Amino acid sequence: xxxxxxxxxxxxxxxxxxxxxxxxxxxxxxxxxxxxxxxxxxxxxxxxxxxxxxxxxxxxxxxxxxxxxxxxxxxxxxxxxxxxxxxxxxxxxxxxxxxxxxxxxxxxxxxxxxxxxxxxxxxxxxxxxxxxxxxxxxxxxxxxxxxxxxxxxxxxxxxxxxxxxxxxxxxxxxxxxxxxxxxxxxxxxxxxxxxxxxxxxxxxxxxxxxxxxxxxxxxxxxxxxxxxxxxxxxxxxxxxxxxxxxxxxxxxxxxxxxxxxxxxxxx
Ligand SMILES: *[C@@H]1O[C@H](CO)[C@@H](O)[C@H](O)[C@H]1NC(C)=O
Ligand SMILES: *[C@@H]1O[C@H](CO)[C@@H](O)[C@H](O)[C@H]1NC(C)=O
Ligand SMILES: *[C@@H]1O[C@H](CO)[C@@H](O)[C@H](O)[C@H]1NC(C)=O
Numbered sequence: 001x002x003x004x005x006x007x008x009x010x011x012x013x014x015x016x017x018x019x020x021x022x023x024x025x026x027x028x029x030x031x032x033x034x035x036x037x038x039x040x041x042x043x044x045x046x047x048x049x050x051x052x053x054x055x056x057x058x059x060x061x062x063x064x065x066x067x068x069x070x071x072x073x074x075x076x077x078x079x080x081x082x083x084x085x086x087x088x089x090x091x092x093x094x095x096x097x098x099x100x101x102x103x104x105x106x107x108x109x110x111x112x113x114x115x116x117x118x119x120x121x122x123x124x125x126x127x128x129x130x131x132x133x134x135x136x137x138x139x140x141x142x143x144x145x146x147x148x149x150x151x152x153x154x155x156x157x158x159x160x161x162x163x164x165x166x167x168x169x170x171x172x173x174x175x176x177x178x179x180x181x182x183x184x185x186x187x188x189x190x191x192x193x194x195x196x197x198x199x200x201x202x203x204x205x206x207x208x209x210x211x212x213x214x215x216x217x218x219x220x221x222x223x224x225x226x227x228x229x230x231x232x233x234x235x236x237x238x239x240x241x242x243x244x245x246x247x248x249x250x251x252x253x254x255x256x257x258x259x260x261x262x263x264x265x266x267x
Contacts, residue, residue, distance in 0.1 A: 016101060016190070017100075017101050017104055017188055017189045017190040018188050018190050018191065018192040018193075019156060019159045019186070019188045019192055020156075020192055021188070022104065022108045022156070022159055022186045022187060022188045023108075023152060023153070023155075023156040023159075023186060025105055025108040025109060025112065026108045026109065026111050026112030026115070026152050026155070026186055027112060027149065027152055028090070028109075028112070029086050029090055029108070029109035029110075029112035029113050030112035030113060030115050030116055030145075030148050030152065031112075031145075032082070032085065032086040032089055032090065033079070033082040033083050033085075033086040033112070033113050033116055033117075034082065034116060034142060034145055034148065035082075036081065036082040036085040036086065037077050037078060037079050037081065037082030037116075037142060038077070038082075038142070040077070040078050040081050040082065041075070041077045041078065045081075048078055048081040049078065050074065050075035050076060050077075050078055051075070051076035051077060051078040051079070051080070051140055052072075052074050052075070052076075063120075063122055063140070065122070065138055066122070066124060066138065068136065069136060070124060070136045070137065070138050071135075071136065071137055071138070072137070072138055072139065072140075073137035073138065073139045075139065076139050076140030076141070077120070077139075077140055077141055077142050079116065079117050079120060079140075079142065082116075083113050083117065086109070086113060087109075090109055091106060091109060094106060098168065098169050100164045100171060100189055101189070103169075103170065103171055104162065104171065104187050104188065104189055107171075107181075107183075107187050108186055108187065110183055111152075111155065111183065111184050111185060111186055112152065114183060114184045115148045115151045115152050115155075115184065116142050116143065116148055118184065119142075119143045119147070119148075119151070120140050120141065120142060120143070121140070121141050121142075121143060122138050122139070122140060122141075123138065123139055123140075123141050124136065124137065124138040124139075125137055125138075125139075152186070155184065155185055155186040156186055158185070158186075159185070159186040159187060159188055160173055160174075160178060160180075160181040160185055160186070160187050160188075161173070161174045161187070161188060161189065161191075162174060162181065162187045162188070162189055163189065171187070171189070194227075195207065196227035196229075197227075207225055207226060207227060207266045208229075208266055208267065209265055209266060210225055210226070210265060210266045211263060211264065211265055212225040212226060212231055212264050212265065212266055213264070214231065214233060214262075214264040222264050222266065225266060226266035226267065227266075229266060229267045230266075230267045231264045231265060231266050231267055232264065232265055232266075232267055233262060233263070233264045234262075234263055235260050235261065235262055235263070236260070236261050236263050237258050237259070237260055237261075238258070238259060238261050239256050239257070239258055240256070240257055240259055241254035241255070241256065241257075242254060242255055242256070242257035243255045243257070
């Protein structure tokens with residue numbers, strides 16, 4: 001993992017504090033938190049245990065149980081442990097630094113972790129013979145990682161540009177009228193370069209050959225992604241699951257269909 005991150009960072013030698021780097025930092029912090037927490041729940045992580053919530057202790061802190069005689073099942077996902085490990089791994093080396101780049105990086109790490117922590121959910125189940133609900137238990141679970149990624153992508157779109165504060169220990173939004181970014185928001189301090197053409201100094205591969213969406217007006221659309229160079233469309237036969245049926249109980253059977261998919265790539 002450490003090598004992977006080094007290689008990844010190694011691709012951005014010139015500009016290091018853009019919106020894109022902010023997103024990457026947030027997703028790395030979230031990814032470590034998620035994997036460590038999951039491993040902990042599965043019992044694969046030494047030195048941690050489930051989040052043991054007891055029925056009574058719940059009153060003061062944390063989320064409530066649903067109405068009725070529900071109990072915590074005693075093994076919720078231990079997000080605090082995942083967050084701690086992610087901090088040990090990523091934040092520790094910056095402890096004594098308070099330059100702008102470090103502040104921005106640490107802020108985005110926090111935002112990444114909160115994209116999981118603030119969206120923990122309570123999942124409840126009935127146990128008992130043939131649907132009789134003799135034991136009702138609830139457990140705390142992380143959101144699926146895809147959801148975390150989508151949330152961070154939204155924050156990427158709304159990321160705030162910041163400049164150094166007067167005290168040298170903080171940052172503030174670049175425009176005076178802009179609302180200061182909250183803990184869950186992503187921040188950056190350098191404008192992104194154009195990623196259209198290959199530029200090894202920037203670590204940009206350019207967008208030639210990238211798959212784009214020819215009906216979208218957004219960033220993933222051929223118009224923007226191909227930077228006006230145009231695109232090429234071809235059809236490719238791909239196999240997908242189709243005509244799935246549910247067989248009682250509990251299996252899903254699907255057929256394999258060949259569909260002709262339209263694929264556009266940037267010139
Ligand atoms: C690559 O990017 C750098 C930094 O923005 C710029 O100075 C340089 O001119 C670019 N090189 C090419 C070949 O576009
Ligand atoms: C392409 O963009 C359109 C319009 O935004 C969207 O409806 C469609 O699902 C996209 N196609 C793919 C393959 O993502
Ligand atoms: C899937 O279902 C549709 C309509 O029910 C049918 O026309 C098609 O032949 C089915 N495909 C396969 C591979 O069974």
